[in-house]
Amino acid sequence: MNTKVRNIFFGIGVLAIVIMLCTFDMSYDELWVNLKKAGFWFPVVVLLWVPIYMMNAWAWRAIVNDGVNHKLSYWRMFKYTVTGFALNYVTPVGLLGGEPYRIMELTPYVGAAKATSSVILYAMMHIFSHFCFWTFSIVLYLALYGAGMGVGMSIMMLIFTLFCGLGVYFFMKGYRNGLAMKGLCLFGKLPLLGRKIKDFTERNEEAIHKVDQQIAELHKQRRSTFYLSLSLEFFARLLGCVEVQCVLMILAADSVSFYDCVLIQAFTSLFANLFFFIPMGMGAREGGFALAVDGLTMPGAYGVYTGLITRVRELIWIAIGLVLLKVGNKRMQAGK
Numbered sequence: 001m002n003t004k005v006r007n008i009f010f011g012i013g014v015l016a017i018v019i020m021l022c023t024f025d026m027s028y029d030e031l032w033v034n035l036k037k038a039g040f041w042f043p044v045v046v047l048l049w050v051p052i053y054m055m056n057a058w059a060w061r062a063i064v065n066d067g068v069n070h071k072l073s074y075w076r077m078f079k080y081t082v083t084g085f086a087l088n089y090v091t092p093v094g095l096l097g098g099e100p101y102r103i104m105e106l107t108p109y110v111g112a113a114k115a116t117s118s119v120i121l122y123a124m125m126h127i128f129s130h131f132c133f134w135t136f137s138i139v140l141y142l143a144l145y146g147a148g149m150g151v152g153m154s155i156m157m158l159i160f161t162l163f164c165g166l167g168v169y170f171f172m173k174g175y176r177n178g179l180a181m182k183g184l185c186l187f188g189k190l191p192l193l194g195r196k197i198k199d200f201t202e203r204n205e206e207a208i209h210k211v212d213q214q215i216a217e218l219h220k221q222r223r224s225t226f227y228l229s230l231s232l233e234f235f236a237r238l239l240g241c242v243e244v245q246c247v248l249m250i251l252a253a254d255s256v257s258f259y260d261c262v263l264i265q266a267f268t269s270l271f272a273n274l275f276f277f278i279p280m281g282m283g284a285r286e287g288g289f290a291l292a293v294d295g296l297t298m299p300g301a302y303g304v305y306t307g308l309i310t311r312v313r314e315l316i317w318i319a320i321g322l323v324l325l326k327v328g329n330k331r332m333q334a335g336k
Helices: 003-022 028-038 041-064 074-090 098-110 112-148 151-177 180-187 194-203 205-221 223-251 258-273 284-295 300-326 329-334
Strands: none
Touching: 003 074, 003 300, 028 041, 028 223, 028 300, 041 074, 041 112, 041 223, 041 300, 074 098, 074 300, 098 112, 112 151, 112 205, 112 223, 112 258, 151 205, 180 194, 180 205, 194 205, 205 223, 223 258, 223 300
């Protein structure tokens, strides 16, 4: 990738961090008191994301290296994974930052079509694992608390089930038939940008069909790679629930079960994704945590505190991702 383009991504990230720090809805003295309260659990929470990002990188690398002669190194993929997620966190609608960055970094190594298809495939896999995780959580909730559900919760569970079912159906259909062309045609109907997207689609129709072909081939002909990537993403989400358990161990006298932490994380992520257009889900995640713990008869303040620790952890990993954006590029290019 061109150094000037990297600098643009870096500048966007730094600006976003500055804005987030200036608009933090808590004084820095209060923040410091809360971090001191977390004690050694806070660095544990931060370090927990090393294996999580490693699993994410492994899932993406399995897709990128499938069917290519020149295998990309694991640590290159880890660097691009962390930086890509950092850019997704700081840009509205998420995918406007990290995915273009990943495509531009991969293109010199695997070509534009393979880079585009692998990034789209991984983004689909990452989102699809959300739906798998939510579906698993619905089954878990029904097994643990289904007997005591009231009418309101029963209706909510029904809505969640229908939503997850539609999501799974949509992604499986996309994996079978490709998604790039249909997605661009859909965006081509939008006002203002629709005309430009439609023109882009018409100019690059052959390349887009090639991307769709590669997406469909992964599911039809290379199922072992498909399910390896999906499994890694799913278990990375389960590992992420340990973060909630670590934070709640600071607050609760009695240990909170891992199953409840899975439910808290599932509800929170679902709530936050409903507000996907907000950078870092500012406020949405904290609200989701508060509602989730309240639904499990825990104090709402537990959810707010958990959301706070998670927000600071995200800021640290965003900073790490931006540092990785600038580090090691010449060495990696030399090893192309």
